[in-house]
Amino acid sequence: MKKYLKPNVKAEPLMWKWFAWSYLIPPLQSGCNIVERYLKIMRSYVSFPKIHEQAVKNPDMMGGPFLDLDEQHVGLVKDLIKDTQDVCSTYIELSNGLKDFQRLLQKEATGNALEPFYNKVPDLLKGFVELVYDTDNHPQVLLMEKLIYNKYYTTDGQSISLSLLDSDERAFIMSTPRVITDDELNIEVPFIDNAWDNLFKAKHTATDVADLASKLGVQDQDMAYFGTLFTDDAPKQKEDRNYLGDDVRVRYFGHATVLLQTKKVSIMTDPVLGYDTDGSGDRYSYADLPDKIDYLLLTHNHQDHVVFEVLLQIRHKVQTVIVPRNRKGALEDPSLKLILNHIGFNDVIEIDDLESIDIPDGEIMGTPFLGEHSDLNIQTKTAHFVKLNGKKFLLAADSNNIAPQMYEHLFDYLNGIDVLFLGMECDGAPLSWVYGPLLSNPLKRSHDNERTLSGSNYEKAWSLAKESKCTQAYVYAMGMEPWLTYIMALQYEPDSIQLTESDRFVKTCKENNIQSERLFMKKEWVV
Numbered sequence: 001m002k003k004y005l006k007p008n009v010k011a012e013p014l015m016w017k018w019f020a021w022s023y024l025i026p027p028l029q030s031g032c033n034i035v036e037r038y039l040k041i042m043r044s045y046v047s048f049p050k051i052h053e054q055a056v057k058n059p060d061m062m063g064g065p066f067l068d069l070d071e072q073h074v075g076l077v078k079d080l081i082k083d084t085q086d087v088c089s090t091y092i093e094l095s096n097g098l099k100d101f102q103r104l105l106q107k108e109a110t111g112n113a114l115e116p117f118y119n120k121v122p123d124l125l126k127g128f129v130e131l132v133y134d135t136d137n138h139p140q141v142l143l144m145e146k147l148i149y150n151k152y153y154t155t156d157g158q159s160i161s162l163s164l165l166d167s168d169e170r171a172f173i174m175s176t177p178r179v180i181t182d183d184e185l186n187i188e189v190p191f192i193d194n195a196w197d198n199l200f201k202a203k204h205t206a207t208d209v210a211d212l213a214s215k216l217g218v219q220d221q222d223m224a225y226f227g228t229l230f231t232d233d234a235p236k237q238k239e240d241r242n243y244l245g246d247d248v249r250v251r252y253f254g255h256a257t258v259l260l261q262t263k264k265v266s267i268m269t270d271p272v273l274g275y276d277t278d279g280s281g282d283r284y285s286y287a288d289l290p291d292k293i294d295y296l297l298l299t300h301n302h303q304d305h306v307v308f309e310v311l312l313q314i315r316h317k318v319q320t321v322i323v324p325r326n327r328k329g330a331l332e333d334p335s336l337k338l339i340l341n342h343i344g345f346n347d348v349i350e351i352d353d354l355e356s357i358d359i360p361d362g363e364i365m366g367t368p369f370l371g372e373h374s375d376l377n378i379q380t381k382t383a384h385f386v387k388l389n390g391k392k393f394l395l396a397a398d399s400n401n402i403a404p405q406m407y408e409h410l411f412d413y414l415n416g417i418d419v420l421f422l423g424m425e426c427d428g429a430p431l432s433w434v435y436g437p438l439l440s441n442p443l444k445r446s447h448d449n450e451r452t453l454s455g456s457n458y459e460k461a462w463s464l465a466k467e468s469k470c471t472q473a474y475v476y477a478m479g480m481e482p483w484l485t486y487i488m489a490l491q492y493e494p495d496s497i498q499l500t501e502s503d504r505f506v507k508t509c510k511e512n513n514i515q516s517e518r519l520f521m522k523k524e525w526v527v
């Protein structure tokens, strides 16, 4: 019988029971996270469950390395440690081998020839790395990413857990593995499989449920639960989801998700959609998506901007994805294009700074994105410049304006812009929160705390806006929407610096005749 997938079906992608995110796809980076993040936190919990239980209750510890499960789950986590060690043994060996070798190189390669070191490359990595110095004679191991994927990448352990959500409240998932309960169905089909597209299409097109179940390998005993995810009622697919006017319509979907539409083209940035849990219309959700997203733009590879849970659900609507190019071979900077290819996006274009692509009604260009990556040499970041019907938009994400002269040069080149979108999360987490597992030697605590993932504060944001000569400036990407709690450990108080600085920014913009606000939940306007 043909039915629709309910709009509040949560589809949580998992890898070895952990929430799947981009750094878990490339084998080496995945191995580093398994060893340095997941196994460590699970072992700590097994030894001191009470400490974890108490720490997660403390709001100051939010987002810290504490597992949010009560003591009765110790046995389960012990089993998960064992399973992870078995299933991920190759990834673990790769990661350990690379770290050992990097430490050896740091000690012994001091400007001398590197050729003799190829014999010392761990066996699993032989033929997959090139050894080089930078011009300051610091040795580096460059990874041959594509060859490594071909040899080692596996979809084993990938699954998507389906369940019904009745509110936005979800636990932070980056530091706790998922314990599968009776109220969900965990389907072990790789992300790349197009059976998932068939399932998610059923959100708007009635589909045969038995056929879907067979494509997803749903077992007989799970059919009753699977059936509860569907409904006979046609969804309230919004009639105005495709734009037919002569202007550019802008829709803010929450966080860094902006939809720009003309009659001819639909462009969406960094999709993080909330589920429609109560039909209240307080947000744009899946039913508001246009029939086709011609260009999906991803600004940078942080877990609140590249969200697999959303990407997989909209994959069937997306034509082309545009991403920044990475720094080839760098452990800390894996190719976002290859990551997306491995989760089923085939049409992915990489762009560099000031490189542009012609599109119907205009163009899309990459522009520099400063900072916000803990001073690591990560190049997978771009602020997209979009020109549509002659109107110029800059979607600058979390760019931290640490060198205002850069914007003088940029806006000189662009001859100003009309509409600016800028994140102002100016008190970001320390380096170790995201990149710690990739380091071969631990960082001094004081350095870790200095090297944060912070965006622009008032002064930097205003300097940028002023230089841009924009007539509209919006603060976005603040992580304030209620459906983001599972990926962002943020809890703002009225006097939080992120809010006071962005309030000042909005006020100054208005005083200077720039239309401005801090976006929240939803907004639509035309330019």
Ligand SMILES: [Fe+2]
Pocket (backbone or CB within 6 Å): 300, 302, 372, 398, 453
């Ligand atoms: Fe970011």
